Amino acid sequence: MQEELTQKTIAISIRATELTASTLQKALKQVLEAMKTQKNKLHTGKQSLKQLKKHGASLSNMEITEQNIGEFKKVAKKYEMDFALRKDDTEQPPRFIVIFKGKDKENMEQAFKEFVALKLDREKKPSIRKQLSEMRDKAKELNRTREKVKVKDRGPEL
Secondary structure (H helix, E strand, O other): OHHHHHHOOOOOOOOOOOOOHHHHHHHHHHHHHHHHHHHOOOOOOEOOHHHHHOOOOOEEEEEEOHHHHHHHHHHHHHOOOOEEEEEEOOOOOOEEEEEEEHHHHHHHHHHHHHHHHHHHHHHHOOOHHHHHHHHHHHHHHHHHHOOOOOOOOOOOOO
16 A cells, blocks of 8 residues: 555645644545545446456356347446356457446346347338338329420410
8 A cells, every 4th residue: 555655656735724724634635535436436327347346246258249239238327237248259240249237137128138138129110211201202193294384475465
C-alpha cells in the first residue's frame, strides 16, 4: 500500500478560510474513501472477460450469430445482465460466444425467449421497403396506361 501511495500523485482542492490540520485530515479521508470504493466497483452490462471473472461467479456461455448481436445487447440491457462477447475466428464464418454469469441463467433464458419472440415477430411482419417498391411499380403502370390529352382552355372569349 505504501508503494502505491508513493507512486501516485493526488491533487486535492479544498475551499476553506482557514486551513487547519483537522480540515486537511477530513479531506484526505474523503479522498481515500472515494479511492477504495472506486477500486471495488464491479462493472455491469457488457464487459471484458477479465472484468466478468472479477465477480467471482461461475461462467456459462452460448453461441450467437453476428446479425443478432445488436438486438441481443438491447434485451440483455433490459434484464440488467452482465455478459462478455468473444469472437471465434477459427471457423468461417466467425461465430460469437456470449459468456455470462451462472447466477444470471434464469435471466438469460428469459432474455433469449424475448429475443427469439422479437425475431419471429420481425420475420412475420411484411417488409415496408418491399411494399413501397410494389406500390411504386403499380403507380408507374397506372401512369403508362393513361393517355395524355392536351386541353387548351384560355377562358371565355369576348
